[in-house]
Amino acid sequence: xxxxxxxxxxxxxxxxxxxxxxxxxxxxxxxxxxxxxxxxxxxxxxxxxxxxxxxxxxxxxxxxxxxxxxxxxxxxxxxxxxxxxxxxxxxxxxxxxxxxxxxxxxxxxxxxxxxxxxxxxxxxxxxxxxxxxxxxxxxxxxxxxxxxxxxxxxxxxxxxxxxxxxxxxxxxxxxxxxxxxxxxxxxxxxxxxxxxxxxxxxxxxxxxxxxxxxxxxxxxxxxxxxxxxxxxxxxxxxxxxxxxxxxxxxxxxxxxxxxxxxxxxxxxxx
Amino acid sequence: xxxxxxxxxxxxxxxxxxxxxxxxxxxxxxxxxxxxxxxxxxxxxxxxxxxxxxxxxxxxxxxxxxxxxxxxxxxxxxxxxxxxxxxxxxxxxxxxxxxxxxxxxxxxxxxxxxxxxxxxxxxxxxxxxxxxxxxxxxxxxxxxxxxxxxxxxxxxxxxxxxxxxxxxxxxxxxxxxxxxxxxxxxxxxxxxxxxxxxxxxxxxxxxxxxxxxxxxxxxxxxxxxxxxxxxxxxxxxxxxxxxxxxxxxxxxxxxxxxxxxxxxxxxxxx
Numbered sequence: 128x129x130x131x132x133x134x135x136x137x138x139x140x141x142x143x144x145x146x147x148x149x150x151x152x153x154x155x156x157x158x159x160x161x162x163x164x165x166x167x168x169x170x171x172x173x174x175x176x177x178x179x180x181x182x183x184x185x186x187x188x189x190x191x192x193x194x195x196x197x198x199x200x201x202x203x204x205x206x207x208x209x210x211x212x213x214x215x216x217x218x219x220x221x222x223x224x225x226x227x228x229x230x231x232x233x234x235x236x237x238x239x240x241x242x243x244x245x246x247x248x249x250x251x252x253x254x255x256x257x258x259x260x261x262x263x264x265x266x267x268x269x270x271x272x273x274x275x276x277x278x279x280x281x282x283x284x285x286x287x288x289x290x291x292x293x294x295x296x297x298x299x300x301x302x303x304x305x306x307x308x309x310x311x312x313x314x315x316x317x318x319x320x321x322x323x324x325x326x327x328x329x330x331x332x333x334x335x336x337x338x339x340x341x342x343x344x345x346x347x348x349x350x351x352x353x354x355x356x357x358x359x360x361x362x363x364x365x366x367x368x369x370x371x372x373x374x375x376x377x378x379x380x381x382x383x384x385x386x387x388x389x390x391x392x393x394x395x396x397x
Numbered sequence: 398x399x400x401x402x403x404x405x406x407x408x409x410x411x412x413x414x415x416x417x418x419x420x421x422x423x424x425x426x427x428x429x430x431x432x433x434x435x436x437x438x439x440x441x442x443x444x445x446x447x448x449x450x451x452x453x454x455x456x457x458x459x460x461x462x463x464x465x466x467x468x469x470x471x472x473x474x475x476x477x478x479x480x481x482x483x484x485x486x487x488x489x490x491x492x493x494x495x496x497x498x499x500x501x502x503x504x505x506x507x508x509x510x511x512x513x514x515x516x517x518x519x520x521x522x523x524x525x526x527x528x529x530x531x532x533x534x535x536x537x538x539x540x541x542x543x544x545x546x547x548x549x550x551x552x553x554x555x556x557x558x559x560x561x562x563x564x565x566x567x568x569x570x571x572x573x574x575x576x577x578x579x580x581x582x583x584x585x586x587x588x589x590x591x592x593x594x595x596x597x598x599x600x601x602x603x604x605x606x607x608x609x610x611x612x613x614x615x616x617x618x619x620x621x622x623x624x625x626x627x628x629x630x631x632x633x634x635x636x637x638x639x640x641x642x643x644x645x646x647x648x649x650x651x652x653x654x655x656x657x658x659x660x661x662x663x664x665x666x667x
Contacts, residue, residue, distance in 0.1 A: 140462035175507040176439065176445050176508040177507065191410055191412035231447070231514050232514060232517070233567035233568075233571025236446075236514060237447065237513075237514050237515075238446040240504065240505075245507075247502070278630075280631060284646075284652050285632045285651060286625075286632075287622075289566065290650050297564045297567060298503075301502060302503065305502075355556075361555050361556055379559065380554070380558065380559015380563045380564070381555060382560070383554065384554060385656055386654055387652065
């Protein structure tokens with residue numbers, strides 16, 4: 128059966144560079160025989176805010192409403208709102224998820240954060256036992272593809288915005304890897320709005336080339352869940368020992384008081 | 398004249414721990430003579446998604462709509478939607494802004510990201526010249542106050558979620574400091590939902606104590622804008638030289654290939 132790709136796309140305009148990037152992905156992946164589905168969040172008028180309306184019928188505790196607890200129960204009982212259930216079905220079917228968006232304020236636009244907050248329900252997307260390398264989506268791949276306003280040099284460890292690896296960590300580790308996804312190297316379109324038309328065209332051509340081998344790529348490295356103590360959630364002593372003589376820490380967030388590994392959030396195999 | 402505090406509050410329920418934290422801030426700060434305003438985002442039904450509806454009348458380029466460019470122009474022409482203008486007025490008045498929220502997916506809830514995306518308009522909140530230490534809000538203070546689901550140890554450099562300093566960097570540097578805010582030490586309520594009632598009470602008491610001296614606190618340290626070259630946006634050579642003999646990098650994102658400074662996003666004076 129054909130492998131399935133879900134593109135979660137967050138730009139307002141069909142004439143935008145992000146739209147062109149999304150269209151390139153649809154064309155290249157379809158031509159390769161994949162079944163491609165697009166969730167065009169603005170066109171769908173996707174609801175961004177996590178509210179009690181996301182649950183059909185009565186909530187469990189209206190006085191002290193806890194979104195995570197309420198939606199976990201609603202998911203178990205089949206009472207999540209239809210828009211959430213529909214996105215969850217797409218996600219269940221997908222072998223690869225591509226998030227295509229313009230970076231807003233060092234993160235994803237609110238409408239895409241809303242998709243993350245509302246669709247990745249406790250129980251459906253993660254549980255205390257099933258997360259990180261043992262996560263529910265560990266047989267799926269996911270990647271970020273986004274545009275920036277800043278040039279690449281500005282997002283370096285000596286640039287004004289600081290290292291892009293740090294900015295990517297909460298997104299790639301805290302959301303994608305948390306749910307178990309194998310995280311593919313992100314694709315960053317650096318400042319296309321400031322680029323000449325021919326450079327923008329060339330960026331899309333490189334993207335098209337990258338897309339052709341996407342599902343065979345090795346994912347980024349994260350620390351396997353069994354390296355952490357089951358009770359304290361701290362790295363086990365043998366992991367420290369293994370890394371004692373190494374120059375760099377293991378990942379951006381779990382760096383063992385060593386310098387950050389220079390490629391962990393942008394290159395596979397580090 | 399009394400100093401003004403704006404609390405941007407993002408929780409669905411008035412019975413929640415976040416509501417109690419917000420109420421504590423209102424009480425303590427009001428008792429100290431501050432004028433306190435609360436933007437209760439869920440109660441306001443605050444629109445989270447950045448769309449063309451945020452601009453009154455015709456947009457500049459409907460074919461290739463760029464939210465940042467369109468809203469910059471709309472701000473200049475007084476054509477931003479009323480809900481945005483109202484929040485901007487509150488922000489203009491405020492000496493201190495407190496963001497009170499539950500951490501969702503290593504970041505702010507979508508409704509709060511929507512406030513950030515929509516209210517911090519180009520021109521109103523920043524420009525290429527006026528950002529970071531020269532930012533438009535450099536005479537204002539801002540801080541994050543939030544609850545987590547995880548324990549503090551899980552958000553350490555050896556814990557399963559990685560260092561909280563890394564997770565805070567995009568928010569505190571990329572949003573607050575980018576607009577010039579003096580960023581106060583964040584207040585983190587670690588896993589109140591898993592805590593005993595008396596511990597939750599004690600967390601609120603500590604918060605109440607902290608609030609009493611808030612406006613006299615020294616802010617977190619970031620690198621002044623004039624340490625960067627005006628054209629390349631890279632650190633100037635003299636800054637490297639000054640830090641050559643130091644053990645740690647300067648900030649989480651701008652670390653000069655040294656180990657991350659251990660306190661930069663959570664303690665003042667580092």
